[in-house]
Amino acid sequence: MRHFDVVVVGAGPSGGHCARQLAKSGKKVLLAEQHQTFAQNDFSSAATPIETLERYNLPSDVVGSLWQKIVIVTTNIHQSWECDEPLGAVLNFAKLREFLAQEVQRQGSEVWMGHRYIQSAQESGKTIVEFKPYGNSETVKVSTQVLVDATGQIRAVMCPPKQQHLLYLTGTGTEYLIEVGSSDYQKYAEKLTFLLGNKWRPKGYSWIFPMEPNLLRVGSIQWNRPHKIVEKTSSLRTYIELILKDYLQDIPYKVVNVHGGVFKYCSGLQDTYYRNNTIAIGDAVSTVNMLGGEGIRHGMQSAEIACRYIEGYLSGKQVDFSSYQQEMHQTYKKAWDWSERMGISKYLEYSDQFIDRGVTYLNQLSTDEILQFIFEYNFNPIYRRFLPYLRYKLSGKIHNLIGQVRSGFTNINILKGVD
Numbered sequence: 001m002r003h004f005d006v007v008v009v010g011a012g013p014s015g016g017h018c019a020r021q022l023a024k025s026g027k028k029v030l031l032a033e034q035h036q037t038f039a040q041n042d043f044s045s046a047a048t049p050i051e052t053l054e055r056y057n058l059p060s061d062v063v064g065s066l067w068q069k070i071v072i073v074t075t076n077i078h079q080s081w082e083c084d085e086p087l088g089a090v091l092n093f094a095k096l097r098e099f100l101a102q103e104v105q106r107q108g109s110e111v112w113m114g115h116r117y118i119q120s121a122q123e124s125g126k127t128i129v130e131f132k133p134y135g136n137s138e139t140v141k142v143s144t145q146v147l148v149d150a151t152g153q154i155r156a157v158m159c160p161p162k163q164q165h166l167l168y169l170t171g172t173g174t175e176y177l178i179e180v181g182s183s184d185y186q187k188y189a190e191k192l193t194f195l196l197g198n199k200w201r202p203k204g205y206s207w208i209f210p211m212e213p214n215l216l217r218v219g220s221i222q223w224n225r226p227h228k229i230v231e232k233t234s235s236l237r238t239y240i241e242l243i244l245k246d247y248l249q250d251i252p253y254k255v256v257n258v259h260g261g262v263f264k265y266c267s268g269l270q271d272t273y274y275r276n277n278t279i280a281i282g283d284a285v286s287t288v289n290m291l292g293g294e295g296i297r298h299g300m301q302s303a304e305i306a307c308r309y310i311e312g313y314l315s316g317k318q319v320d321f322s323s324y325q326q327e328m329h330q331t332y333k334k335a336w337d338w339s340e341r342m343g344i345s346k347y348l349e350y351s352d353q354f355i356d357r358g359v360t361y362l363n364q365l366s367t368d369e370i371l372q373f374i375f376e377y378n379f380n381p382i383y384r385r386f387l388p389y390l391r392y393k394l395s396g397k398i399h400n401l402i403g404q405v406r407s408g409f410t411n412i413n414i415l416k417g418v419d
Ligand SMILES: Cc1cc2nc3c(=O)[nH]c(=O)nc-3n(C[C@H](O)[C@H](O)[C@H](O)COP(=O)(O)OP(=O)(O)OC[C@H]3O[C@@H](n4cnc5c(N)ncnc54)[C@H](O)[C@@H]3O)c2cc1C
Pocket: 009, 010, 011, 012, 013, 014, 015, 016, 032, 033, 034, 035, 041, 043, 044, 045, 046, 047, 048, 115, 116, 117, 118, 150, 151, 152, 153, 154, 156, 173, 174, 175, 219, 260, 261, 262, 263, 281, 282, 283, 284, 287, 288, 293, 294, 295, 296, 297, 299
């Protein structure tokens, strides 16, 4: 039986980056992925801020396009923010994961495509991991010192489906990759367009991202919970077709492919982060952010945090991964809890008028502040701007209340006959 220092299950951005980092530091790593190619599950829209490229040392050929403008459209409002410099990228998700896997191989470690994780067990002080190779009835077993669950929202290692009792907030996303003429492409190039509100996507949002010359990503996501006000919604495809017809104004297009995926976010980050020598990273521990559905760079960041603890464990400095869970909570919990609360209000509670009004107020934010809000989950600029307004509203309410109490007293006194 082959032995590895670390076996990483799942070659998404988190697993690929984790295996890449560990292989780079001289560990003998196996990265195993159930799909045979990265084109098979090319599900993510892969928009990210510009810092991601340098922070994770990503080459230009994983970049589909760059963007420097953000547009938010609601049922009645249209707002935009822009900059002269690129603010972010839309990555080619298949190429990104292929690049990470190649890096693992380049460092002398192994990548097994078409290998589905089946189970693992402890045997004489080692962990034995069993895979089912695609098209083969025989399973393959390897042994490892550390096992990493990087299987995304499936959580195949840490939390097999039958054991998933936690409170998950699930969402479903579908996206059309469409080919359009170059003059039509130019209208949507270099910008991320988000469409909110009842017309475009109740219980979620829709988007148009420039993928690469003449290719646009048009997608829609909905959270699978009842809305406080909206009773009935249509299928994801209905909203995408509406965008193609009404927002893109029936421009000629060809659908290149239709893909999608599921978000499964554990409310309050109560996922299992580790068990014995098994550790979970990325979407397997809800690093995807509930507010915008962005998860690539957060998954890669969790991989870097995990790598430090895995190195410590392999060298005997670390006896378990409890400090990993602590650091993950320190890194994400506060912002993720806020994002969850804000996401639930925005997608599952607010009326259309409230969303319109909210986006109108966002217009007071600078481009930098809107980026901080959308990508850094920094809500301070919003509170700073709206605090005077809230104070004004509150003082009006208090004034009314005092007036009502005073007139109540006057009425009582009149009834009592007191002057
Ligand atoms: C429609 C949609 C649009 C999105 N858009 C964006 C966006 O614009 N920007 C952004 O940053 N994020 C976006 N996300 C979120 C982002 O794609 C995820 O957060 C990110 O991919 C998580 O990375 P991961 O490596 O943790 O998991 P994943 O990318 O899900 O990777 C997990 C891997 O594990 C493999 N696997 C699962 N089970 C097994 C098994 N039993 N054996 C072997 N392999 C297995 C899977 O095949 C997969 O390759 C989007 C998600 C969806 C669904």
